[in-house]
Amino acid sequence: MELCIQSDLMEKLAILTDAAKYDVACTSSGVDRAGRGHGMGNALAPGICHSFAGDGRCISLLKILMTNHCIYNCAYCQNNCNNDLPRATFTPDEICTLVTQFYRRNYIEGLFLSSGIVDSPDRTMELLFQTLYLLRRRYDFNGYIHVKAIPGSSPQLLEYTGYLADRMSINLELPTAEGLRTLAPCKNRKTILRPMRQIQNGIQAGALLESHELSAPSSHSLSAAVRFAGIDPRQKRFVPAGQSTQMIIGATPENDYQIMKVTESLYDRFALKRVFFSTFVNLTGDDTLPAPAATPALLREHRLYQADWLLRYYHFRADELLDETRPDFNVYLDPKCDWALRHLELFPVEINRAAYQTLLRVPGIGYLSARRIVAARRTGLLDFEDLKKIGVVLKRALYFITCKGRMMYPVRIEEDYITRQLLTDKTQIPKEIRHAGYEQLSLFDTAFLGINQAV
Amino acid sequence: MxxxxxxxxxxxxxxxxxxxxxxxxxxxxxxxxxxxxxxxxxxxxxxxxxxxxxxxxxxxxxxxxxxxxxxxxxxxxxxxxxxxxxxxxxxxxxxxxxxxxxxxxxxxxxxxxxxxxxxxxxxxxxxxxxxxxxAMHLLGFVRFQELENGILFSSIHPKHHVLPILGEHFSDRLPEENFMIYDETRQIAVLHPAHKSFFLADTDNLDVAQTKHFSAEEAHFQSLWITFFRNITIEARKNAGLQSQMIPKRFQRDVLEFQAS
Structure with missing residues (x-):
């Protein structure tokens, strides 16, 4: 009997892991929380990676679905109700056992819980809430929890759940409302954006409360949460690690420019912590969708993430990187190099004088290096040797900088010349991706770059 | 001089x-x-x-x-x-x-x-x-195994003396557990008795045989974890090179899911 239960759990875990793996986010970052001396768990702001899967992605959280039964028929999703595949459902207790037993063996940093839609959005959200409540209360678990908010569920349920989770996310699914209409007829943009706004407001209200150090929760909604779940907002913050979202890239014909504009407005208008991109893999065999390629378009995804970092950490705007006339990222050069080559009039910059914001825009200088430069030059003038120690990638940066008024080598500040030099830098296309099938492209196929056409 | x-x-x-x-x-x-x-x-x-x-x-x-x-x-x-x-x-x-x-x-x-x-x-x-x-790597890569007597045991082979950092992290995280992390290179261990503070000790008296007697449940959770680990990989994106770049080989010898295959 015991054996039967065990193998049953094993099978469920296999099915519901498989069903969850196309969700991208597995980060455990954004919140610093010490242990409490009982139960188990704490959290570190940078997050911790516990393992790396066969595809090289970080495993930080136990990423599972509550159930892969679903009443929706989204065309891109393998859990689509028209799809014939084994289905399973965890009980809340099973999930809690897995999380706590994995956590104390240090396999994981916490839980990532999503779900197919059972019966209705409200019923599904209720199940997620119950699981989190059990995990936090009965199992005394203080580790990281990332939970999906189900579009279309009631605002109260969302709020109760938000006090138990560290991060919440609602998938945007597809970059445009148009794409959503064709591929996910059961979902619409409004039911996705409304809870996103609610979570944003909840986070901001929480921050406000905290800054005033109110001893008792004053707003009506807070006390409702207290009554219902016995949650004390003085001790437990609402979604402290912020919210994120993800969209599927390549299932619909949007270009990179449209995707970056959507990403930017999500950061601006919804104060998201992260926007994730998921390269489309055709799992349902639906022939109205792009066929499975030999290798998914990993390089495109890589460029989008590079640009995403430029938005979040480097003060770039989407309109600077791309526009209507150049709607897609350069395959051969990273977005920052590409931008710098089109703005050679701004370079070279003097390392010992340039403002932090200017340093951020130099290819080969990351935000950590920029910070170190600003700190280190207070004590003395910096030279190329010092930059190397600080961590600047000189093979990229040397065309764009001077130290004490001198460039590292005599360099022609000329787009053609620098482009050719930068292209000899193999890391422009990361090794993993080169090996995954991009090698056949010649790095010197300059016609593609439009260099010669400009002459 | x-x-x-x-x-x-x-x-x-x-x-x-x-x-x-x-x-x-x-x-x-x-x-x-x-x-x-x-x-x-x-x-x-x-x-x-x-x-x-x-x-x-x-x-x-x-x-x-x-x-x-x-x-x-x-x-x-x-x-x-x-x-x-x-x-x-x-x-x-x-x-x-x-x-x-x-x-x-x-x-x-x-x-x-x-x-x-x-x-x-x-x-x-x-x-x-x-x-x-x-130390940052090992905060994630340490794997505990539950022994017969309920102690969580882990052995590692670090280049640097990271046990004090690990001890502090895990005693904050797992206050109710008795655990021990054994640095095999240096032959010292960090020990944490439940609800007490951790300490370092040399391991002359460590009974290695005892660290191989696992609790009844241990094998079950290990195979559950390996099931999860295998199923989370997206086959279409398989990339062994990237995997061992992210978790270098020298750590893999002490990480459960990399021994099973």
Whole structure:
């Protein structure tokens, strides 16, 4: 009997892991929380990676679905109700056992819980809430929890759940409302954006409360949460690690420019912590969708993430990187190099004088290096040797900088010349991706770059 | 020249610093070494230093009060590095001594740590970063196995002496557990009895056979974890190169899911 239960759990875990793996986010970052001396768990702001899967992605959280039964028929999703595949459902207790037993063996940093839609959005959200409540209360678990908010569920349920989770996310699914209409007829943009706004407001209200150090929760909604779940907002913050979202890239014909504009407005208008991109893999065999390629378009995804970092950490705007006339990222050069080559009039910059914001825009200088430069030059003038120690990638940066008024080598500040030099830098296309099938492209196929056409 | 030969430990090195200052030889004639000299040089007096906890504590207290906690932690973390000497690099103890004397000369610890142009400061920076990086990795890669008696046991082979960092992290995280992390390279372990604070101990008396008797449930959860680990991979994106770039081979030997396959 015991054996039967065990193998049953094993099978469920296999099915519901498989069903969850196309969700991208597995980060455990954004919140610093010490242990409490009982139960188990704490959290570190940078997050911790516990393992790396066969595809090289970080495993930080136990990423599972509550159930892969679903009443929706989204065309891109393998859990689509028209799809014939084994289905399973965890009980809340099973999930809690897995999380706590994995956590104390240090396999994981916490839980990532999503779900197919059972019966209705409200019923599904209720199940997620119950699981989190059990995990936090009965199992005394203080580790990281990332939970999906189900579009279309009631605002109260969302709020109760938000006090138990560290991060919440609602998938945007597809970059445009148009794409959503064709591929996910059961979902619409409004039911996705409304809870996103609610979570944003909840986070901001929480921050406000905290800054005033109110001893008792004053707003009506807070006390409702207290009554219902016995949650004390003085001790437990609402979604402290912020919210994120993800969209599927390549299932619909949007270009990179449209995707970056959507990403930017999500950061601006919804104060998201992260926007994730998921390269489309055709799992349902639906022939109205792009066929499975030999290798998914990993390089495109890589460029989008590079640009995403430029938005979040480097003060770039989407309109600077791309526009209507150049709607897609350069395959051969990273977005920052590409931008710098089109703005050679701004370079070279003097390392010992340039403002932090200017340093951020130099290819080969990351935000950590920029910070170190600003700190280190207070004590003395910096030279190329010092930059190397600080961590600047000189093979990229040397065309764009001077130290004490001198460039590292005599360099022609000329787009053609620098482009050719930068292209000899193999890391422009990361090794993993080169090996995954991009090698056949010649790095010197300059016609593609439009260099010669400009002459 | 005067070369102080210290024990390779935080107490040993800080005692060396203490003695070097107490003896009042000219600053530029003093060197510290955290390893036995493999080659004696002429006109050098070799002074063995006996690690003295009280002297080390005095130095540590001075560093903390004059230059702040961060400065001390950098020095401490550098001292825990397993790289004592390289072919062309400065000896660990000498780099630490050099950095401390620079800080004492200019009176500003933060400023000193930023002058990466100074070879000894840069060396301390490198050592500290290497230790910190490995510790950060191991916070994730440590795997506990539940023994028959309920103790969570883990064995690791780190390059650097990271046990104090791991001990602090895990005793905050798992206050109700009895756990033990065994550094097989150094033959020491960090032990944490439930609801008490952790401590380091050498493992002369460790009964290795006992660490192989697992609890009844252990195999079950191990295979559940391996099931999860296998199923989370997206086959269409399979990339073994990236995987071992992210979790280097030297860690894989102690990580459960990499032994099963």
């Amino acid at each position: 005067y070369t102080y030969i210290c024990e390779n430990s935080i107490d040993g090195i800080l005692t060396g610093v203490y003695d070097a200052y107490a003896d009042r030889y000219p600053r530029n004639e003093i060197h510290l070494q955290a390893h036995e000299p493999d080659n004696l040089s002429l006109f050098t007096q070799y002074l063995p230093v006996k690690a003295d906890h009280e002297k080390a504590v005095k130095v540590a207290r001075t560093l903390k009060s004059r230059f702040g906690q961060e400065f001390y932690e950098t020095i401490y973390q550098a001292a825990m590095s397993g790289e004592v000497k390289g072919k062309s690099t400065i000896d660990k103890a000498d780099a630490i001594y050099g950095t401390i004397s620079l800080a004492l000369a200019c009176g500003d610890g933060t400023k000193t740590l930023l002058s990466l142009g100074e070879p000894c400061v840069y060396r301390v920076f490198e050592l500290c970063r290497a230790t910190g990086k490995e």
